Amino acid sequence: MISSEQGLFGEFGGRYVPEILRPALCQLEDIYQQLRSDENFWQEYLQLTQEFSGRPTPLTPLPRLSESLGGAKIWLKREDLNHSGAHKINNVLGQALLVKRMGKQRIIAETGAGQHGLATAIIAARMGLQATIYMGSEDVERQYSNVFWMRQLGAEVVPVSHGSCTLKDALDEALRDWAASVDDTHYVLGTACGPAPFPELVTYFQRVISQEIRAQAKHQIGALPNAVVACVGGGSNALGAFCDFLDEPSVRLLGVEAGGRSQQPGQHSIRLQGDLASPGIAQGYKTLFLQNRDGQLGETHSIAAGLDYVGVSPVLADLVARGRVDATSATDSEVTHAFQLLMRYEGIIPALESSHALAGGFALAKKMQPHEHVVINLSGRGDKDIFNIAQALPQQEWLDFLKREVTRTEQRLRESANNPNREEQYVSNV
Numbered sequence: 001m002i003s004s005e006q007g008l009f010g011e012f013g014g015r016y017v018p019e020i021l022r023p024a025l026c027q028l029e030d031i032y033q034q035l036r037s038d039e040n041f042w043q044e045y046l047q048l049t050q051e052f053s054g055r056p057t058p059l060t061p062l063p064r065l066s067e068s069l070g071g072a073k074i075w076l077k078r079e080d081l082n083h084s085g086a087h088k089i090n091n092v093l094g095q096a097l098l099v100k101r102m103g104k105q106r107i108i109a110e111t112g113a114g115q116h117g118l119a120t121a122i123i124a125a126r127m128g129l130q131a132t133i134y135m136g137s138e139d140v141e142r143q144y145s146n147v148f149w150m151r152q153l154g155a156e157v158v159p160v161s162h163g164s165c166t167l168k169d170a171l172d173e174a175l176r177d178w179a180a181s182v183d184d185t186h187y188v189l190g191t192a193c194g195p196a197p198f199p200e201l202v203t204y205f206q207r208v209i210s211q212e213i214r215a216q217a218k219h220q221i222g223a224l225p226n227a228v229v230a231c232v233g234g235g236s237n238a239l240g241a242f243c244d245f246l247d248e249p250s251v252r253l254l255g256v257e258a259g260g261r262s263q264q265p266g267q268h269s270i271r272l273q274g275d276l277a278s279p280g281i282a283q284g285y286k287t288l289f290l291q292n293r294d295g296q297l298g299e300t301h302s303i304a305a306g307l308d309y310v311g312v313s314p315v316l317a318d319l320v321a322r323g324r325v326d327a328t329s330a331t332d333s334e335v336t337h338a339f340q341l342l343m344r345y346e347g348i349i350p351a352l353e354s355s356h357a358l359a360g361g362f363a364l365a366k367k368m369q370p371h372e373h374v375v376i377n378l379s380g381r382g383d384k385d386i387f388n389i390a391q392a393l394p395q396q397e398w399l400d401f402l403k404r405e406v407t408r409t410e411q412r413l414r415e416s417a418n419n420p421n422r423e424e425q426y427v428s429n430v
């Protein structure tokens with residue numbers, strides 16, 4: 001299990017926030033430190049993940065794809081089968097238990113692909129809390145199905161329309177809100193980034209992934225896997241999948257970043273490899289950021305909304321610097337190809353974020369021996385990506401469907417404008 005020296009991981013991490021946020025972060029740190037050594041709390045957390053999210057998620061072999069690629073045997077850790085469709089719910093359920101202990105009534109969150117926002121809206125509905133979710137306006141467009149669900153669940157979704165209109169801008173806005181509302185509000189940060197204790201706290205809850213992989217691999221493979229592969233946005237699913245293998249040098253750990261369209265500035269989100277990113281302090285912590293010489297944060301791109309973040313977990317930055325975790329990247333077109341391979345060979349529809357891990361994992365498996373085993377963390381399912389995929393693989397049939405859908409929606413809106421009572425048949429105010 002990872003732990004920090006006062007929130008520091010090597011040269012990365014720390015807590016660089018306005019004075020007003022310090023008491024809330026200290027309170028969170030105290031509660032986390034108390035609960036971290038409390039086995040009953042971990043059991044309460046596990047019970048919640050089982051009852052509400054369907055854990056443990058299975059470890060699924062991919063026999064047809066492994067045979068076709070011709071290298072190691074490939075397995076998927078099925079975080080896509082969590083309630084709400086991604087690993088993000090693991091962290092949200094853990095932080096929900098902390099909110100209960102702190103007695104706060106409102107939660108806020110930032111979201112990129114919308115999966116963390118969706119998980120937060122779900123837990124707010126379940127616990128009767130007020131929720132506000134900040135989301136870059138570009139991500140609102142890219143992941144509108146999640147925006148729709150968050151609003152139906154009763155959360156307020158606030159589009160952020162400045163900067164690159166993506167995750168880093170949403171995170172800034174959430175920190176700003178928190179500074180003004182800290183007395184009654186908890187910030188449910190969605191990845192292993194931000195000021196201490198968030199990187200460690202989020203990793204702590206996501207650790208359930210590697211705990212399960214370990215037990216399942218021993219049972220199903222008869223040994224630990226030779227490699228574990230995960231995609232890296234902020235770093236939470238990767239750290240969750242790697243955590244319990246950090247002290248097992250025989251297990252190779254590989255993080256896959258978004259290679260985007262090219263390695264030109266603004267066309268990718270590669271922070272852990274080469275010198276495309278450099279150390280800096282922003283958004284409350286020190287890590288590797290994509291930035292110019294003046295320290296201005298750079299633009300990012302990925303086909304996957306959840307991976308185009310400008311920084312990366314300080315925990316991962318340190319593990320890569322120390323050589324314990326390797327990093328690679330997959331381009332948008334490699335990702336689309338891996339996405340199609342998994343669907344066609346194994347009947348599983350992955351999220352675009354997770355398809356980065358697939359692309360990196362397939363390339364690694366091909367270089368390995370048939371008696372070896374690779375586990376790829378499938379962080380989420382692809383339902384939310386239907387519009388992006390339909391654009392990446394354009395088909396007339398899809399365009400015709402969209403046109404019919406627009407016509408139907410316009411007609412329904414006209415009908416309800418002409419007859420306001422009729423609207424009640426469709427929408428009831430709770």
Ligand SMILES: Cc1ncc(COP(=O)(O)O)c(C=O)c1O
Pocket residue numbers: 086087112113114115116190191192231232233234235236237238305306307351353354379380381
């Ligand atoms: C399905 C999925 N996978 C991965 C990520 C990347 O986040 P992280 O690196 O924190 O796991 C996201 C972020 O939204 C996501 O929705």
